[in-house]
Amino acid sequence: MLGNEAIARGLYEAGVKLVSSYPGTPSTEITEFAAKYDEIYCEWAPNEKVAAEVAFGASLRGIRSACAMKHVGLNVAADPLFTLSYTGVTGGMVLFVADDPAMHSSQNEQDSRHYAIAAKVPMLEPADSAEAKDFVKEAYRISEEYDTPVIIRMCTRIAHSQSSVELCGREELPLPEYEKNPQKYIMAPANAIKRHPFVEERTEKLTALGETSPLNRIEKGGDEIGIICSGTCYQYVKEVFGDSVSVLKLGIINPLPVDLIKNFASGVKKLYVIEELDPIIETHLNNIGVKCTGKEMFSILGEFNQNTIRRAFGIPVPDNSSTDNPVPVRPPVMCAGCPHRGLFYTLAKHKITALGDIGCYTLGSAAPLFALDSTLCMGASVSGLHGFNKAGGKESEKRTVCVIGDSTFMHSGITGLVNIAYNASNSTVIILDNSITGMTGHQQNPTTGYNIKGEPAAAVNLEKLCRSIGIERVRVVDPYNLKECEDAIIEELAVEAPSVIISRRPCMLLKYVKAKPPVTVNEDKCVGCKMCMKIGCPAISIKNKKAHIDFTQCVGCDVCTQMCKVNAIEKGER
Amino acid sequence: MDTKNIMIVGVGGQGSLLASKLLGSLLTDEGFDVKVSEVHGMSQRGGSVVTYVRFGDRVYSPVISEGEADVIVSFEKIEAARHLACLKKDGKIIVNTQEIDPMPVITGAAEYPSDIIDEIKSKGVFVDDIDALELAKQAGNAKSVNIVLMGRVAKYFDIPYEKWIAAIEKIVKPQFVEVNKKAFDLGYNV
Numbered sequence: 001m002l003g004n005e006a007i008a009r010g011l012y013e014a015g016v017k018l019v020s021s022y023p024g025t026p027s028t029e030i031t032e033f034a035a036k037y038d039e040i041y042c043e044w045a046p047n048e049k050v051a052a053e054v055a056f057g058a059s060l061r062g063i064r065s066a067c068a069m070k071h072v073g074l075n076v077a078a079d080p081l082f083t084l085s086y087t088g089v090t091g092g093m094v095l096f097v098a099d100d101p102a103m104h105s106s107q108n109e110q111d112s113r114h115y116a117i118a119a120k121v122p123m124l125e126p127a128d129s130a131e132a133k134d135f136v137k138e139a140y141r142i143s144e145e146y147d148t149p150v151i152i153r154m155c156t157r158i159a160h161s162q163s164s165v166e167l168c169g170r171e172e173l174p175l176p177e178y179e180k181n182p183q184k185y186i187m188a189p190a191n192a193i194k195r196h197p198f199v200e201e202r203t204e205k206l207t208a209l210g211e212t213s214p215l216n217r218i219e220k221g222g223d224e225i226g227i228i229c230s231g232t233c234y235q236y237v238k239e240v241f242g243d244s245v246s247v248l249k250l251g252i253i254n255p256l257p258v259d260l261i262k263n264f265a266s267g268v269k270k271l272y273v274i275e276e277l278d279p280i281i282e283t284h285l286n287n288i289g290v291k292c293t294g295k296e297m298f299s300i301l302g303e304f305n306q307n308t309i310r311r312a313f314g315i316p317v318p319d320n321s322s323t324d325n326p327v328p329v330r331p332p333v334m335c336a337g338c339p340h341r342g343l344f345y346t347l348a349k350h351k352i353t354a355l356g357d358i359g360c361y362t363l364g365s366a367a368p369l370f371a372l373d374s375t376l377c378m379g380a381s382v383s384g385l386h387g388f389n390k391a392g393g394k395e396s397e398k399r400t401v402c403v404i405g406d407s408t409f410m411h412s413g414i415t416g417l418v419n420i421a422y423n424a425s426n427s428t429v430i431i432l433d434n435s436i437t438g439m440t441g442h443q444q445n446p447t448t449g450y451n452i453k454g455e456p457a458a459a460v461n462l463e464k465l466c467r468s469i470g471i472e473r474v475r476v477v478d479p480y481n482l483k484e485c486e487d488a489i490i491e492e493l494a495v496e497a498p499s500v501i502i503s504r505r506p507c508m509l510l511k512y513v514k515a516k517p518p519v520t521v522n523e524d525k526c527v528g529c530k531m532c533m534k535i536g537c538p539a540i541s542i543k544n545k546k547a548h549i550d551f552t553q554c555v556g557c558d559v560c561t562q563m564c565k566v567n568a569i570e571k572g573e574r
Numbered sequence: 575m576d577t578k579n580i581m582i583v584g585v586g587g588q589g590s591l592l593a594s595k596l597l598g599s600l601l602t603d604e605g606f607d608v609k610v611s612e613v614h615g616m617s618q619r620g621g622s623v624v625t626y627v628r629f630g631d632r633v634y635s636p637v638i639s640e641g642e643a644d645v646i647v648s649f650e651k652i653e654a655a656r657h658l659a660c661l662k663k664d665g666k667i668i669v670n671t672q673e674i675d676p677m678p679v680i681t682g683a684a685e686y687p688s689d690i691i692d693e694i695k696s697k698g699v700f701v702d703d704i705d706a707l708e709l710a711k712q713a714g715n716a717k718s719v720n721i722v723l724m725g726r727v728a729k730y731f732d733i734p735y736e737k738w739i740a741a742i743e744k745i746v747k748p749q750f751v752e753v754n755k756k757a758f759d760l761g762y763n764v
Contacts, residue, residue, distance in 0.1 A: 025614055104613045128609075128636075161636035162598055162610040232636070239635040307639035318641025321697045322659040327652050328684035330676035332586065332621030363619060368681045441614065533681065538620050541675050542682070552716060 001165040003158040006129035007068075007096060008033030010136025011040060014092075015171040017063040020045045020054035022411065023440040024070030025105040026159040027098035031068050032443075035452045039170065044443055044452050047378070047411040048073035052080045052095065059093040059149075060185065062176040064140055068096040071112050072377065076412070078115065081149065083187050085119045086195040088147035090176075092140035098154040101276045101303035105439070107358065107375065109301070111277035116151050116254035120199050122206050123151040123254040124215065125231045129163040135251065138215060146202055146209075153253065155276070157232045157303065207255040215251030218264055222246060226268030228261065228281055228292070232304070233274045239306040240315065256284045265290045272297070276304055334363045336539040337515065337555035339434050339505035342479040343403075344371040345535045345559070346486050352399055352493070354430075355388060357381040357413070359405040360438040360507075368536045372403070379404070379412030386416065386425045397426040398493050401501075404429070407437035407445040410460065414469070420498045421470035428492045428499050429471075431462060432479075435506040442510065466500045473499035480505060482562045508555055516556025517572030521547045525568035532560040532569065577630035579638045580727065583657045584649025585674050586623045589720035592745070593647070594625040596724055600741035601629040604733060611636035620677075622653060645730055647723050649706075650674050655690045658699070667699055668726050670706040670719060702726065709760040715750070718757035725761025735762070 001009065007030045011019060019042045021031040035042035045051035048069045058065035069077060074097050081095065097115075100106040116123035124139055126132040132154070139150040183191050210216055221243045229237050230250040237247060248264045250256070261284075265271050273282045273294035282294035297312045298304070307317045334341055344364040347354050348371045356362055356372035357380065365372035374384065381402035389397045404413045409431050420427050437443040444450040449459035466474045473495060477488045485503070492499040506513050518539075528545040539553035540560060547568070549560070554572075561569045580597060582590045591612060598610040606629040613623065626638045640659045646667045648654035654669045661667060669691060678684035687693075695701050706722040713722065721742065728738050739755060746754045 028614075156613065157611060157636050160612050160614055163608065163633075163636070164602065235634040235636065305637045305639040306635050306642075317639070319663040320641035320659045321661060321663070321694075321699055323655045323690070323693055323697075325687060325693070327656045327687065327690075328676050328678045330585065330620075330622040330653070330656075332619035333677050335587075335619060360619065367677060367683065439619075530682075536677065536681065538675075538677065538680065541680050 001129050002029060002160065002162050003126070003129045003132050003154060004029035004160070005033045006132040006165045007136055007152070007154070008037070009165065009167065010133040011066055012037045013133070013168050013170050014137045014140045015064055015173040016040055016066050016140070018055065018058040018065040019043070019067065020051040020065075021068040022046070022048045022051055022073060023437055023443040024073045024098070025440055026100060026156045027068045027070045027073070027096060027154065028440045028443065029159070030096055031452070034066075042452050044445060046446055048077040049079060052077040052084075055093055055095075056080055056084055059089045059091045061091070061178060063091040064093070064173065065091060066094050066096065069098070070106065071097060071099045071110050072106065072108065073097070074112055074115055076378070078119075081115065081121070082119045084149045085121050085199055086187055086192055087185050088198075089143055089149060092143035093149045094136065094139045094143060095149060095151045096154060097151055098156070098159045099277070100156050102156070104156055107377065109277065111280065112151070112153050113253060113280045114278070117280070120203055121149050121151055121254070122146070122252060123153055124251055125153045125253045126158060126251070127231050127234045127249070128158065129161070129165050131251070132158065133165050135215070142206075142209070146206055148202055153231070155231060155303075203255050206252075207257060210252045210255060210257035211260045213252055216257055216260060217249050217251075219243070219247045219249065223267055224269050226264055226271045227274055228264070228271070228285075229274045230281070231276075233276060236304055236306045236309050237274055240309045240313075250281070253280070256281060258288050261285065261288065261290055265292070274298060274304075274309065331366055332363060333366065333536065333538050334360065335508055336537055336553040337508035337557040339479045339503070339508065340364055340432055341535055341537065342482050342559045343430065343432065343485050343503045344369045346482060346489055347371045347401065350486075350489070352401055352489065353396070355381040355384045355400070355402040357402070357404040357408045359408050359432075361403055361405060361432050364403075366536075368534055378408050379416055382409075382413045382416030382429055383419060385427045385429065386420050386423065389425055389427050397496075401428045401430050401489065401493070403432055405438065406431060406433040406435065406447045406462070407443075409462070410446045414465070417466065417471065417500070418469050425498055426496050428489070428501065430501045430503055433462060433502050433504040435504075436510060438507050442507070462502055471498050471500050473497055474502070476502045476504050478505055479503045480557050480559060482559065508557070516558075518551040518554035518556055519549055519558065519561055519569050519572050520551075521549055522568045522570050525566050527566055527568070529565065531565060532563045535559055535563060575630050577628055577633050579643045579645075580627040581638055581643045581646045581657060581660055582625040582627065582649070583646060583653045584623055585653065586619055586621050588649045589717060590623055590625050590649060593720040593724055594627055596721075596741050596745045597627045599745055600733065600737060601627070603741070604737065606630060607633045609633045609636045622656060624657065645727060647727055649719065649723065652676075652687060652690055655687070655694060658694060661699065665699070666730060667694065667701050668723060669701060669703045670723060671703050672705070672707045672719070704761070704764050706761065709764070710757055713753055713757035713760055715753045715757070718754050721754040721757040722761035725758040726764065728758075728762055
């Protein structure tokens, strides 16, 4: 079972009744799998802050709730989290946060453990799928017993690895009577001042829990070497050392125990801390006066594997072969028929500065389009464009746009657009509406007209939304039509008013989108000018100095046909 | 039993996730402790993808590092070379000879290496190269390349043929079972 599927199973078994999340690799499948259980109400929320607050509301009303997100999602949900730490919970509440060391699919490598420390909430970290499921149940117990939200930290190698899990039944919990409790839940200063000491006392109690909890365990293996670790690092340590060293495996990674660590340290001659990303455990050891070796041997960057540990300890790594000649890199690319391509080509052709956002369309930054100038975080393209134009003045307004996907616009683009309208910014915002949340693997969102279960749902009308915000110039283009894209972009950049261009065409990978017959190159007409190569379509290559179109990839979008000056690309026939 | 390591490498969209699911299910049913590790998200968009399958009495790490793979199954020719460093000294590599141009080749910034399989063989590595795309077409669906290659993998492990077929029936959608059984046989009997 995938780690994320095991989490979903844990939610089911723990009697959780509500899950609200925003998709984000590597956390997405938690909510997708949870949605397969009829007993759990699941939804996609527009962003992580909304999702966490929905989960809070459910907890306030007395049921067990959850919310899953990627590491950067916790930045968005941080606002409710920090005060939820003060209010505590009624029904158990657990946040699932998936870190992405090595940035397989993320814009940074932040370590979520800092949030648990800063918000003063307990954090658990499982090391495989079986633990993932068990830890969920323990997390709800801790949440209710200690009156606190709990974070379960995942990482790519736990979330997206499969290992065996034993299934149990579901714990059915009745809906309790609602009891109003303003001292606990209204965090105005007078109440919050009284809750803060509670938080500090709770941390002391949770530290005591960590001293004896079976989630923190010592595996004895001699008194020479002791290693403190958690999560995947535990697996790498066991892979390399087996039972030949002593290991303190931490399942509760905030708050960290004190006596347990001191006792473990006193039983070994040399103590190491092995942790990916930041030296959190190591810093704790320094604070409690326990000598150890950590980041002087291991990097803060990226993810580890068993060879990382072998090398650090001077253990030979297995022999291997490699090629002498470098192999061309294979970066991810926009798919053949991707609706973003035509629009990005138009931006590139006119050398327009484009502030980008988070989604598949980040791939437009790569060769040969090089269409983007920035990618920061969800929604930053829209707000950033306004700042860019205020700084650059008219010159900048006439040659700068931002691009943001439909789901990302719902997540946190709207407020940026409100700012553009409110502060009369002559900015041109392009919404790339491909009718789905693409990069994370096709999740529905408030614009698509369907909910997480694929049932019909209310759909936000982007045109009406933009107009109601105060943007008078709103137009829709088909990104497969290069002339239409070009006209719209040139006209809207020229106008001295805020404007929105909606580039609308569903993602080619959606099941309901039917491909047209592949186009073919008439080799007699093709002059090998490579104009068609400028759009960076993976289906087009040059073979024997003529363009060649891979029929297995081509979906007949016809963007390349419009590029060809000699009409050598011909529409296919069924 | 020592842990055995299989790596599946290829290009996003070639169906390596289904192949790893098949292996995971088969090996679990055989009573092994199994770990399968994959990466979702950005790399699926035509990028280089890697899946690790590890099985034995007790498997700890979910990933395979340099010099550890007993078998690498490469769904595409140059991907075999890219991940060669993970192969054990006496490991085997199964290569689909299909070529998929990566973007630097498409844009002309790099050339597709022409003699990559010979180069790997010249290192003394055991290479089993097959045209899985052609066999998949023969089976009736070009997308069954993944199962053709699983048929080939089956030759190198001591698990009865019937068990593989049962795993296909369990994992593959009913309407595709026949095509995939045919694809498996074609890979198995090359």
